[in-house]
Amino acid sequence: MCLFCEIIKGNIPSTLVYEDDMTYCFRDINPVAPTHVLVVPKKHFDNIRDIAAAADGAQYLSACSKAIDEVAKLEGLDSGFRVINNCGEDGGQTVMHLHFHVIGGVKLTEKMI
Numbered sequence: 001m002c003l004f005c006e007i008i009k010g011n012i013p014s015t016l017v018y019e020d021d022m023t024y025c026f027r028d029i030n031p032v033a034p035t036h037v038l039v040v041p042k043k044h045f046d047n048i049r050d051i052a053a054a055a056d057g058a059q060y061l062s063a064c065s066k067a068i069d070e071v072a073k074l075e076g077l078d079s080g081f082r083v084i085n086n087c088g089e090d091g092g093q094t095v096m097h098l099h100f101h102v103i104g105g106v107k108l109t110e111k112m113i
């Protein structure tokens with residue numbers, strides 16, 4: 001069972017921010033800033049390396065890029081924000097379905113979070 005696949009199917013509740021054919025974007029349950037949205041491809045990829053190896057990976061990556069822009073517009077992140085992808089155990093990835101954290105709504109420190 002993959003948590004984010006279940007969220008995308010609607011079997012586990014989430015707070016939707018933006019959705020299109022290829023992505024599903026919802027609020028992180030444990031936000032670290034006023035805006036903390038997870039941009040998730042609707043097709044399951046384990047991580048950023050998995051998407052690089054897939055024939056349709058480029059399409060999904062491009063869709064994620066568009067979705068990040070849509071989330072930024074919807075959340076009014078005009079003065080900037082941070083995008084984070086954790087990859088693998090040492091990268092701090094806890095949900096093994098590729099996702100991008102879009103974090104903003106406050107002036108972020110130069111340090112990584």
Ligand code: AMP
Nearest residue numbers: 014027028029030086092093094095096
């Ligand atoms: P990562 O550590 O990069 O794999 O990020 C996983 C993120 O998923 C964490 O920031 C969690 O707070 C978030 N998360 C876990 N379960 C849920 C959930 N049911 N709904 C929304 N976000 C979740």
Ligand code: ZN
Nearest residue numbers: 002005044097
């Ligand atoms: Zn999944």
